[in-house]
Amino acid sequence: MSLTDTGASVQAADNPPPGPGRARRGLTERLLAVRELSLLIALAALILVTTLRNDRFLSGQSIKDLLLGCAILVILAVGQTLVIVTRNVDLSVGSILGLVAFATGELFLAAPGTPWPLALLLGVALGAVCGVVNGGLIAVAKVPALVITLGTLYAFRGVDYYWAAGRQINAADMPRSFLRLGNQTVLGVPVLFLVALIVVAAVGFYLRSYRSGRELYAIGSEPAAARLSGIPVGRRVFAVFVANGALAGLAGVLYAARFGTLDAAAGTGLELQVVAAAVVGGVAIFGGSGSAYGAALGAVLLTTIGSSLAVLRIDPFWQQAVVGALILAAIGLDRLLALRMAARLRGRSAHGA
Amino acid sequence: MSPGAPGAESAPLLELDGVTKSFGAVAALRGVHLALHPGEAHALVGENGAGKSTLVKTLAGAHAPDSGRMTLDGRPLQLRGPADARAAGIAVIYQEPTLFPDLTVAENIFMGRQPLRGLRRIDTRAMNRDAERLFERLGVRIDPARPARGLSIADQQLVEIAKALSFDARVLIMDEPTAALSGVEVERLFAVARSLCERGAAVLFISHRFDEVFDLCQRITVLRDGAWVSSDRTADLTVDEVVRRMVGREVSSLYPKQDAPLRDTLLEVRGLSRAGVFSDVSFSVRGGEIVALAGLVGAGRSEVARAVFGVDRYDTGEVRVAGRVLPPGNPGKAIAAGMALVPEDRRQQGLVMELSVERNATLARRRALSRLGLLLGGAERAEARRWTRRLQVKTARLAAPVATLSGGNQQKVVLAKWLATEPRILIIDEPTRGIDVGTKAEVHRLLSELAGEGLAILMISSELPEVLGMADRVLVMHEGRVVRELPRGEADETSVMYAATGQGATA
Ligand SMILES: Nc1ncnc2c1ncn2[C@@H]1O[C@H](COP(=O)(O)OP(=O)(O)OP(=O)(O)O)[C@@H](O)[C@H]1O
Ligand SMILES: [Mg+2]
Numbered sequence: 001m002s003l004t005d006t007g008a009s010v011q012a013a014d015n016p017p018p019g020p021g022r023a024r025r026g027l028t029e030r031l032l033a034v035r036e037l038s039l040l041i042a043l044a045a046l047i048l049v050t051t052l053r054n055d056r057f058l059s060g061q062s063i064k065d066l067l068l069g070c071a072i073l074v075i076l077a078v079g080q081t082l083v084i085v086t087r088n089v090d091l092s093v094g095s096i097l098g099l100v101a102f103a104t105g106e107l108f109l110a111a112p113g114t115p116w117p118l119a120l121l122l123g124v125a126l127g128a129v130c131g132v133v134n135g136g137l138i139a140v141a142k143v144p145a146l147v148i149t150l151g152t153l154y155a156f157r158g159v160d161y162y163w164a165a166g167r168q169i170n171a172a173d174m175p176r177s178f179l180r181l182g183n184q185t186v187l188g189v190p191v192l193f194l195v196a197l198i199v200v201a202a203v204g205f206y207l208r209s210y211r212s213g214r215e216l217y218a219i220g221s222e223p224a225a226a227r228l229s230g231i232p233v234g235r236r237v238f239a240v241f242v243a244n245g246a247l248a249g250l251a252g253v254l255y256a257a258r259f260g261t262l263d264a265a266a267g268t269g270l271e272l273q274v275v276a277a278a279v280v281g282g283v284a285i286f287g288g289s290g291s292a293y294g295a296a297l298g299a300v301l302l303t304t305i306g307s308s309l310a311v312l313r314i315d316p317f318w319q320q321a322v323v324g325a326l327i328l329a330a331i332g333l334d335r336l337l338a339l340r341m342a343a344r345l346r347g348r349s350a351h352g353a
Numbered sequence: 354m355s356p357g358a359p360g361a362e363s364a365p366l367l368e369l370d371g372v373t374k375s376f377g378a379v380a381a382l383r384g385v386h387l388a389l390h391p392g393e394a395h396a397l398v399g400e401n402g403a404g405k406s407t408l409v410k411t412l413a414g415a416h417a418p419d420s421g422r423m424t425l426d427g428r429p430l431q432l433r434g435p436a437d438a439r440a441a442g443i444a445v446i447y448q449e450p451t452l453f454p455d456l457t458v459a460e461n462i463f464m465g466r467q468p469l470r471g472l473r474r475i476d477t478r479a480m481n482r483d484a485e486r487l488f489e490r491l492g493v494r495i496d497p498a499r500p501a502r503g504l505s506i507a508d509q510q511l512v513e514i515a516k517a518l519s520f521d522a523r524v525l526i527m528d529e530p531t532a533a534l535s536g537v538e539v540e541r542l543f544a545v546a547r548s549l550c551e552r553g554a555a556v557l558f559i560s561h562r563f564d565e566v567f568d569l570c571q572r573i574t575v576l577r578d579g580a581w582v583s584s585d586r587t588a589d590l591t592v593d594e595v596v597r598r599m600v601g602r603e604v605s606s607l608y609p610k611q612d613a614p615l616r617d618t619l620l621e622v623r624g625l626s627r628a629g630v631f632s633d634v635s636f637s638v639r640g641g642e643i644v645a646l647a648g649l650v651g652a653g654r655s656e657v658a659r660a661v662f663g664v665d666r667y668d669t670g671e672v673r674v675a676g677r678v679l680p681p682g683n684p685g686k687a688i689a690a691g692m693a694l695v696p697e698d699r700r701q702q703g704l705v706m707e708l709s710v711e712r713n714a715t716l717a718r719r720r721a722l723s724r725l726g727l728l729l730g731g732a733e734r735a736e737a738r739r740w741t742r743r744l745q746v747k748t749a750r751l752a753a754p755v756a757t758l759s760g761g762n763q764q765k766v767v768l769a770k771w772l773a774t775e776p777r778i779l780i781i782d783e784p785t786r787g788i789d790v791g792t793k794a795e796v797h798r799l800l801s802e803l804a805g806e807g808l809a810i811l812m813i814s815s816e817l818p819e820v821l822g823m824a825d826r827v828l829v830m831h832e833g834r835v836v837r838e839l840p841r842g843e844a845d846e847t848s849v850m851y852a853a854t855g856q857g858a859t860a
Contacts (some may be wrong), residue, residue, distance in 0.1 A: 209474040218453045218464055225451035229464055230436035288455035341501050
């Protein structure tokens with residue numbers, strides 16, 4: 001027999017359910033908005049301070065450079081978000097980007113007449129193949145993605161070096177139409193950045209509004225429960241690595257178009273920046289939360305810090321330190337928000353904790 | 354007695370025959386028969402580790418049986434995974450919570466089946482509305498748009514129930530769904546289960562509380578050590594008979610506390626308050642005494658316990674151990690002062706799932722010792738072994754990870770872990786939740802013995818017989834306040850319930 005009777009109803013009377021309208025927007029969603037807002041504020045403050053010191057920072061050319069500069073990182077960070085949300089990580093993206101960029105150059109060397117959309121498609125496909133390798137190994141080996149992708153980071157780069165054999169591909173080897181893709185603007189906005197925006201919007205929308213997108217969060221939030229709920233965990237994780245590979249492939253093609261000069265070292269070390277961007281953007285490294293929008297903002301913030309420090313003529317050494325501090329600040333902020341949320345929720349529980 | 358079908362009438366909806374399942378050397382199921390009839394609630398009972406949850410997971414498609422046959426509507430049923438079971442109309446409430454803490458309550462309920470609008474997008478509004486409707490059916494209020502993180506265990510259980518109901522399943526399987534629920538909520542759950550039965554669904558119900566089993570179910574199947582013992586109509590059985598079949602011997606289900614000489618006051622709590630949670634809580638516990646904190650779920654009992662131990666903060670008041678003030682918010686100091694807290698939510702707060710039984714059992718002890726710079730010696734290990742044996746923890750090896758233990762046995766490991774620290778003050782939250790009849794009496798005997806050795810014990814329990822049988826004094830809490838203090842002689846069902854529901858409150 002339970003010593004419990006009218007508990008629920010008595011308590012419930014003290015805690016009227018949240019009213020319609022404002023409170024209906026879930027607490028989680030509002031906190032996510034807070035998270036993204038804080039990034040925007042940091043970004044605005046950074047731009048303001050830099051502009052006060054050097055007004056050319058807000059000139060048209062400088063903004064264009066900034067947008068160009070962050071486009072590739074944004075695409076990679078958004079792809080990485082897909083992976084991290086499922087409590088995995090993909091460290092091989094820098095190598096995939098390098099491999100695809102070089103392959104794109106080789107393609108134009110071998111078949112100069114290739115139309116750029118075809119090159120783009122082939123690059124995305126090659127990236128996806130790399131993703132299949134990652135996803136397949138993870139599914140078969142049942143070893144954490146961190147270890148597998150650390151391996152493929154070196155493996156893909158190795159293939160790249162072997163293929164390049166010390167050669168360099170120059171802008172002169174690539175068709176003008178393709179290179180224009182890397183620098184052209186529409187109404188002052190670089191095409192590259194528009195592509196990145198489309199990727200952000202598509203992935204963000206998918207993660208928020210589609211069943212399989214929500215399942216990715218479920219997998220990262222509690223993998224065992226996801227399995228018991230009948231979510232095809234293995235298949236989803238595999239798909240996520242393929243998608244991330246494809247996005248890294250896209251980034252690789254855009255990299256080739258933007259820089260023109262390619263060797264086997266392109267994109268070396270980029271993976272850490274990508275993960276940093278996602279974490280700064282509020283994507284929890286243990287999975288289950290974060291958004292593509294946040295990760296994209298994180299990437300923009302990191303890129304802006306880089307160029308504003310350059311404008312302010314601050315030693316590059318400090319750039320590393322600032323990025324480090326930013327990551328710690330972001331983690332601190334996430335922790336703070338989590339605590340506040342916990343406190344808020346404790347107040348609302350209908351039964352006490 | 355023919356297996357599975359005592360007095361055949363309607364054809365079974367779901368039938369299991371000769372199902373076996375082993376985990377390495379452990380035979381969790383050995384040729385189990387079970388027949389669930391449409392329109393009936395069927396109870397599955399057995400000791401901790403008897404194989405009930407393994408059977409549930411087999412029916413849910415989470416475990417593939419080693420051998421045996423399953424049929425649904427007379428047709429063979431092959432389950433390759435939980436998704437198959439869902440598609441076949443089998444909904445399951447697992448013993449351990451399977452919620453996604455980062456997602457909202459509504460998403461948790463409808464994961465993979467969210468209502469859609471144009472472009473196959475999730476219709477969040479409709480989803481929240483549907484979740485609210487389910488909660489209405491259960492008669493509870495939980496905000497569907499809040500994240501599942503931080504839900505109390507009772508609320509987690511309610512969300513699980515709402516999820517299972519949302520399937521409109523033909524077979525509803527519930528593995529100890531009531532362990533964390535209060536009386537009203539259990540009543541509502543049963544009402545809903547009965548209405549499902551009326552519509553021709555079959556229900557499988559698992560519980561260690563026999564009053565619930567006899568209240569809800571028309572048939573009872575008993576498992577012992579993974580083997581099928583019997584399936585009978587409830588009307589043909591008595592509690593004693595069921596217990597005898599489960600345990601294989603006679604047990605008394607209650608063991609009253611023995612009188613022990615009262616010693617000095619060991620724990621003293623004065624004017625403890627925390628805004629919005631509890632206020633002005635004062636009491637003391639002497640060595641040799643068991644004091645019970647009674648009250649409804651949500652009255653703030655666990656919160657007081659956590660604050661006393663230092664896991665949570667408090668705004669004002671003080672806690673003294675043997676006359677010395679204990680610094681607030683510091684569990685390490687509390688342990689060093691000889692206090693132990695066996696928490697309510699054992700799975701999340703008490704165990705490291707990946708570690709072995711042995712390591713978990715000595716975990717708290719280790720920490721206390723490492724503070725003195727000592728290493729874990731063989732003596733402590735032997736002690737952990739002693740406690741796990743005393744509590745009849747059923748495990749193949751002490752080196753097995755805790756995650757492979759049955760739910761009830763995990764609870765026992767948490768108990769062992771804290772008892773092994775040889776505390777002077779033991780705070781124990783729901784000491785026998787999820788623990789089978791045989792061990793229940795053993796836990797009570799143990800508590801009584803510990804009190805006899807001079808321990809001060811503060812016990813929180815929602816089971817009235819346990820409170821009345823074990824406590825020297827009963828403190829009744831209502832909405833965050835201690836409203837009544839009853840000595841053993843005055844505490845009975847009426848006086849405790851009366852105070853707990855806030856009627857005639859006199860402090
Ligand atoms: N994944 C696993 N690996 C190894 N052994 C397991 C596993 N799951 C269960 N077991 C073992 O199978 C036996 C049956 O466990 P089960 O969880 O089915 O018991 P139960 O009847 O549900 O008990 P309780 O009442 O405590 O919940 C136990 O001995 C347990 O240790
Ligand atoms: Mg069980």
